[in-house]
Amino acid sequence: MSDLDRVLAAVDADLDASLERLFALLRIPSISTDSAYAAECRRAGQWLADDLAGLGFEAKLNDTPGHPIVTGRSDTGAARRVMFYGHYDVQPVDPLDLWNSPPFEPRIATSAEGVKQIVARGSADDKGQVMTFVEACRAFVKVTGKLPVDVTVMVEGEEESGSANIAPFIAAHTDALKADLALVCDTGMWDPETPAIILSLRGLMHDEIVVRCADRDLHSGYYGGAAANPLHVLSKIIAEVHGPDGRIAIPGFYDGVIEPPDYMKASWADLDLTPENFLGPIGLSGPIGEKDRSLVEMISSRPTFEVNGMWGGYIGEGSKTVIPAIATAKISCRLVANQDPVQVRDAVRAFVRSRLPADCSVEFLGGEGSAAVAVAHDNPDLARAAQALAAEWGKPPVTIGEGGSIPVVGQFKKLLGQDTLLVGFSLDDDRIHSPNEKYDLASFHKGIRSWVRILAALAG
Amino acid sequence: MSDLDRVLAAVDADLDASLERLFALLRIPSISTDSAYAAECRRAGQWLADDLAGLGFEAKLNDTPGHPIVTGRSDTGAARRVMFYGHYDVQPVDPLDLWNSPPFEPRIATSAEGVKQIVARGSADDKGQVMTFVEACRAFVKVTGKLPVDVTVMVEGEEESGSANIAPFIAAHTDALKADLALVCDTGMWDPETPAIILSLRGLMHDEIVVRCADRDLHSGYYGGAAANPLHVLSKIIAEVHGPDGRIAIPGFYDGVIEPPDYMKASWADLDLTPENFLGPIGLSGPIGEKDRSLVEMISSRPTFEVNGMWGGYIGEGSKTVIPAIATAKISCRLVANQDPVQVRDAVRAFVRSRLPADCSVEFLGGEGSAAVAVAHDNPDLARAAQALAAEWGKPPVTIGEGGSIPVVGQFKKLLGQDTLLVGFSLDDDRIHSPNEKYDLASFHKGIRSWVRILAALAG
Numbered sequence: 001m002s003d004l005d006r007v008l009a010a011v012d013a014d015l016d017a018s019l020e021r022l023f024a025l026l027r028i029p030s031i032s033t034d035s036a037y038a039a040e041c042r043r044a045g046q047w048l049a050d051d052l053a054g055l056g057f058e059a060k061l062n063d064t065p066g067h068p069i070v071t072g073r074s075d076t077g078a079a080r081r082v083m084f085y086g087h088y089d090v091q092p093v094d095p096l097d098l099w100n101s102p103p104f105e106p107r108i109a110t111s112a113e114g115v116k117q118i119v120a121r122g123s124a125d126d127k128g129q130v131m132t133f134v135e136a137c138r139a140f141v142k143v144t145g146k147l148p149v150d151v152t153v154m155v156e157g158e159e160e161s162g163s164a165n166i167a168p169f170i171a172a173h174t175d176a177l178k179a180d181l182a183l184v185c186d187t188g189m190w191d192p193e194t195p196a197i198i199l200s201l202r203g204l205m206h207d208e209i210v211v212r213c214a215d216r217d218l219h220s221g222y223y224g225g226a227a228a229n230p231l232h233v234l235s236k237i238i239a240e241v242h243g244p245d246g247r248i249a250i251p252g253f254y255d256g257v258i259e260p261p262d263y264m265k266a267s268w269a270d271l272d273l274t275p276e277n278f279l280g281p282i283g284l285s286g287p288i289g290e291k292d293r294s295l296v297e298m299i300s301s302r303p304t305f306e307v308n309g310m311w312g313g314y315i316g317e318g319s320k321t322v323i324p325a326i327a328t329a330k331i332s333c334r335l336v337a338n339q340d341p342v343q344v345r346d347a348v349r350a351f352v353r354s355r356l357p358a359d360c361s362v363e364f365l366g367g368e369g370s371a372a373v374a375v376a377h378d379n380p381d382l383a384r385a386a387q388a389l390a391a392e393w394g395k396p397p398v399t400i401g402e403g404g405s406i407p408v409v410g411q412f413k414k415l416l417g418q419d420t421l422l423v424g425f426s427l428d429d430d431r432i433h434s435p436n437e438k439y440d441l442a443s444f445h446k447g448i449r450s451w452v453r454i455l456a457a458l459a460g
Numbered sequence: 461m462s463d464l465d466r467v468l469a470a471v472d473a474d475l476d477a478s479l480e481r482l483f484a485l486l487r488i489p490s491i492s493t494d495s496a497y498a499a500e501c502r503r504a505g506q507w508l509a510d511d512l513a514g515l516g517f518e519a520k521l522n523d524t525p526g527h528p529i530v531t532g533r534s535d536t537g538a539a540r541r542v543m544f545y546g547h548y549d550v551q552p553v554d555p556l557d558l559w560n561s562p563p564f565e566p567r568i569a570t571s572a573e574g575v576k577q578i579v580a581r582g583s584a585d586d587k588g589q590v591m592t593f594v595e596a597c598r599a600f601v602k603v604t605g606k607l608p609v610d611v612t613v614m615v616e617g618e619e620e621s622g623s624a625n626i627a628p629f630i631a632a633h634t635d636a637l638k639a640d641l642a643l644v645c646d647t648g649m650w651d652p653e654t655p656a657i658i659l660s661l662r663g664l665m666h667d668e669i670v671v672r673c674a675d676r677d678l679h680s681g682y683y684g685g686a687a688a689n690p691l692h693v694l695s696k697i698i699a700e701v702h703g704p705d706g707r708i709a710i711p712g713f714y715d716g717v718i719e720p721p722d723y724m725k726a727s728w729a730d731l732d733l734t735p736e737n738f739l740g741p742i743g744l745s746g747p748i749g750e751k752d753r754s755l756v757e758m759i760s761s762r763p764t765f766e767v768n769g770m771w772g773g774y775i776g777e778g779s780k781t782v783i784p785a786i787a788t789a790k791i792s793c794r795l796v797a798n799q800d801p802v803q804v805r806d807a808v809r810a811f812v813r814s815r816l817p818a819d820c821s822v823e824f825l826g827g828e829g830s831a832a833v834a835v836a837h838d839n840p841d842l843a844r845a846a847q848a849l850a851a852e853w854g855k856p857p858v859t860i861g862e863g864g865s866i867p868v869v870g871q872f873k874k875l876l877g878q879d880t881l882l883v884g885f886s887l888d889d890d891r892i893h894s895p896n897e898k899y900d901l902a903s904f905h906k907g908i909r910s911w912v913r914i915l916a917a918l919a920g
Contacts, residue, residue, distance in 0.1 A: 033778030092780060098676075161778050188682075202681065206779045215743035216558075217894040220766045221662065221864025222648075224794050225758040226747040227739060231767040231789075232698060239699035242692065279687060283675035285819040287686040298685040306680045307691040308782050313769035314790060318493030318621050319666045319826075320552060321792055321865075322768050322893050329691075330774060332781050334684050359745040366779075404681025405781075433782050434677040 003144055004456050010139045011448050018135045018448065019108075019118070019441075021051065025088070025127050026106040026120040032067055032089035033161035041067040041157045044088040044127075048155055051134065055141050057153065064165035067157030073176070074137075074151045081150040082458060083179035083418070085408060086130035086186060087159035090122035091433045098435035108441065116441040123439035124430040129185040130155060132425060132447030139452060148459035152179055156408070159186075162206070162367060167411045174415055181381050181458065182412045185447070187402055187424035190271075192440070195389040195397040195450070197382060198422035199264065200374040202303070203335030204405035205344050207366030209234065209352055211327045213359070217313075218323040228357050230327035231312045237355045238329065241305050246290040248305050252347040256338035260301040260401065263377060267399055268296045281429055300401035304334040305348070333369075334403060341369035370407030379419050381458060388453035389423065392446060397423075423454065463604055464916050470599045471908050478595045478908065479568075479578070479901075481511065485548070485587050486566040486580040492527055492549035493621040501527040501617045504548040504587075508615055511594065515601050517613065524625035527617030533636070534597075534611045541610040542918060543639035543878070545868060546590035546646060547619030550582035551893045558895035568901065576901040583899035584890040589645040590615060592885060592907030599912060608919035612639055616868070619646075622666070622827060627871045634875055641841050641918065642872045645907070647862055647884035650731075652900070655849040655857040655910070657842060658882035659724065660834040662763070663795030664865035665804050667826030669694065669812055671787045673819070677773075678783040688817055690787035691772045697815045698789065701765050706750040708765050712807040716798035720761045720861065723837060727859055728756045741889055760861035764794040765808070793829075794863060801829035830867030839879050841918060848913035849883065852906060857883075883914065 001009075011018075030044035031037040045061050048070045052059035057072030067089065093103040101107060106120035118128060133153075140147050154177065156166050170177055190196040213228040243249040273296045275287055289298035312327030314320035333344055349364055356362055375382075377399070390396045402422070409420045425447035431437045461469075471478075490504035491497040505521050508530045512519035517532030527549060553563040561567060566580035578588060593613075600607050614637065616626050630637055650656040673688040703709040733756045735747055749758035772787030774780035793804055809824055816822055835842075837859070850856045862882070869880045885907035891897045 033780065034776065092774070092776060094774075094776065095677075160780075204781070208779075213744065216891060216896075218742065219864065219893045220764070220768065220792060221794065221862070222888065222892070223742070223759065224764040224766050224863060225749045225762055226755055227742065227744055228748045229766055231770050232702065235695035235698040235767070235770075238692060238695040279819075282678060282683070282687065283819070284673060284687055286817070288688045288817070289685045295686055299683065302685055304680070304684040306684050306689055306781075306783055307695070307773065308680065308780055309773035309775045309784070310691050310695075310787070311771040311775045313767065314552070314554075315769045315771045315788075316494065316552060316554070319668075319790060319792065320493065320620075320768055320893065321664070321766075323766055324769070327770070328775075330779060332680060332779065334681065357746070357748070359739075359743070402681075403684060404679065428682065431676060432682070433679040433780065 004452070007139045007143045007452050008449055010143045011135065011452060014139065015445055018131070022118070022128060022131045022444070023106045025131065026122055027104055029104045030089050030157065031092050032158050033092060038067065041089055045070045045157055048088055052153060055138055062169065064169060066165045069157065069166065069169055070153070070155040072153040074147050076146045076150060078147065078150040078459065080458060080460065081152060081179040082181050082183050083152040083154060083177060084133050084183045086133070086155045086184070087126045087157065088130065088155050089157040089160050090125065090127070091160050093121050095435065100436055109438070117438040118441060118444060119436060119438045121437050123437055124426040125432040125437065126159070126186045128439040128444055129424055129426065129447065132444060133183070133185055133451050135448040136451035136455060139448070140455065148455050152177060163407055166408050167415070170411050170415045178416050179418060182418050182420040184406060184409065184420055184422045185424050186406055187404070187422050188426040188428065189443070190398040190400070192427055193393065194395055195393045195423070197386060197397045197399050198375070198402040199377055199399050200337065200401040201372060201409055201422070202403055202405050203339065203341055203370045203372040204407065205333040205335060205341045205369030207331050207345060207348060207364055209329045209331060210363040210365060211356070212325060212361045214323070214325050217325050220321040220323050223323055227323055228360055229323050230360065231324060233357060233360055234310070234312070234327040234329055237352055238307055240355065246288060248303070250347050250351040253303065253344060255343060256340060257303060258337050260297065264401055268294065271296060271398065299403040301336055303336050303339060305331065307331050334405065335369070336372045337374055339372065341371055345369065370405060371410055373410040373413065375422065376419050381421060384457040385421050385423060385454050388457040389450055392450045392453050423450070425450065464913070467599045467603045467912050468909055470603045471595065471912060474599065475905055478591070482578070482588060482591045482904070483566045485591065486582055487564055489564045490549050490617065491552050492618050493552060498527065501549055505530045505615070505617055508548055512613055515598055522629065524629060526625045529617065529626065529629055530613070530615040532613040534607050536606045536610060538607065538610040538919065540918060540920065541612060541639040542641050542643050543612040543614060543637055544593050544643045546593070546615045546644070547586045547617065548590065548615050549617040549620050550585065550587070551620050553581050555895065560896055569898070577898040578901060578904060579896060579898045581897050583897055584886040585892040585897065586619070586646045588899035588904055589884055589886065589907065592904060593643070593645055593911050595908040596911035596915060599908070600915065608915050612637060623867055626868050627875070630871050630875045638876050639878060642878050642880040644866060644869065644880055644882045645884050646866055647864070647882050648886040648888065650858040650860070652887055653853065654855055655853045655883070657845060657857045657859050658835070658862040659837055659859050660797065660861040661832060661869055662863055662865050663799065663801055663830045663832040664867065665793040665795060665801045665829030667791050667805060667808060667824055669789045669791060670823040670825060671816070672785060672821045674783070674785050677785050680781040680783050683783055687783055688820055689783050690820065691784060693817060693820055694770070694772070694787040694789055697812055698767055700815065706748060708763070710807050710811040713763065713804060715803060716800060717763060718797050720757065724861060728754065731756060731858065759863040761796055763796050763799060765791065767791050794865060795829070796832045797834055799832065801831055805829065830865060831870055833870040833873065835882065836879050841881060844917040845881050845883060845914050848917040849910055852910045852913050883910070885910070
């Protein structure tokens, strides 16, 4: 029996204990965007640092102006070093009443199709995925006494709230963090049978638009018909963002956007991605994007504008005949290669200002965001990882662009000069960011086994 | 000294005590639209019933399926009987942080211009106005031992939440409530020096529009660009309600709308109502209504469509890259003569449905509403009241249509066969339904004196 087979067997034998450890981490409500949970975020970070220390890592919790960053470093003199990145923070859980069980009381549920699932906030995004890597390391240490490559671990607590402190931290610790390759486990499978390696990530620009009309809330009986209503004004602006062709009508929005490279377009041809199988499971039928683009292009390689939240006026029980003074929208844009997030932010703001009635005003409360990144597709480690995944899953991974954003990947390239291998095991139906988030037990188990194989392959 | 002069002198002498009584009523947070305040609503009603009983009225609190209705009846054998209607409930107080002092701790403030003001929720709408009438009755009883006309008082507790129970109550008590004339004190002055009698009231139709797209909240990184966003869908529908000419583009919306009568148009010519003096004080400059209509027409004699509240997605601290599953808008329409509220509701709903993407759905949660009413302008009591107001204020009242809605006035005509005299003393800057609602001390004092004169005049 090879070392690799013995490590894989140890993963299988240790699965129940691995689950117990994951559940302990999932029980900590580390919601980073809400300051009420700051102590819980620290507790989650400390839990991870303690776990890494138990595996022989030199581990610690690094304070930042926000939530702390966990680092761990193994030094066994291996020929190569990889840096693993993940995040221990999770999304808010509202609307809480749509959860079938408390979000921070993890449990194993069995779906109607008989699939065993880990249900909890953070099960897929990203605690469950982080632990696939940690458990892979644990199995190597247990069976062979050491890791096949040296490993630096960096797990942050602000990925779901803008990652404001990770870039300064990397910049301040470039020597300690430098490695041959970065590994990230925060993405998905192509489908439950097919692994995926992500070759590009969209960027992200957040903003909050606050429109003010009258200087107070008004009685709609006295002023209705004459006074501007900021909910009407904001609705009209949002309605005009997308043209009838599905394109975003903001002047300058598409500046810098490049067409996807040929090797990526070629890979799309093999994908069975249809509106039915992509949108059907969430209760939709037709894609609403640009009419001349394919579905896979819309969700991976084209920029977007979304209203993530909007509110104004009376939103309580019953009715109130008010013309509100203020209307607010939280918006975000997914960005693709060569779009400048600052320029996009300025274009959005100019668009809003240009449509504002003369006696209304607007304030913008958002931040700057991150640019899209592409991973070099000819990096030889990609081929090694692809072979490892093929061995575990019985079929080669799909290599695609991914619609989500992991801003830190751009920092790895810029500050550390290293490419990133993006491999993850979540599924489209994992309800990430939604009530009843889950992670298939198979994603967790075979995810650990996948990292065992990848780490062995990267050792060369 | 005449009886009238002695009663007016008693009003002046008793002003401080009158204020104390009003403050006691204002301290009761009788918010009818929020069921958490049901006991406070009852307490306000009971306070009024007790006060009326102290004036010799046969007074009681009448239970309804909602908040109770106060009735009081004087029987002194006078030649004529009037029925006074008002409401003891108040609007919600949010946003609470915009109040300069607690909304249910009434106080006298002095404005920058030196005007003394009663500041509290309900000071103008409608507790302060109700008490102008009650204090006028008190002064008569105190000085002359009786009222110049017999009086029936009916004060409800659900005017700010749809008045669901007042029409059934009237229908069940037509004999007890029938009078020669109804009096309502829930409207405004033309300006601080000029009284007003209201000849028409707009109707009101409420609805709540709930748009659903995907069957769960979605991650904007996975689905952004392809999945429908209900905030975009709802914004687009709302944006299309008003055409570029300011007209409401809902087919059938204007069905039945009649042009204002000539005597009303003639009265507008004398009014100095400009965008500067109407909208300037609330921080706006230009009216947003139909481009071919005058400002006074927009706010008194044309129907409206307003979004009173709207929400969807993540509205907490920080950001969340979610495509929400649901977006909601509370809307209301002010209606004018001959519009049918049920037909308008159906037209609004058909408009929304016609603009909904095929894979999205809509639900409507609102009620039916009330039609507009007009008061007979040749009723001889109008002339009597006008003379009484002219004597108090030194100038004749303006007779106009009013943009607000008091649905019960239509019931008085329909169920009791009586016209309504609408006289009130609130001002445009009273911040009705808004934070820091106030009622000028002069409105209260001269309001009491006005009712003394009107009651004397109506006795004939």
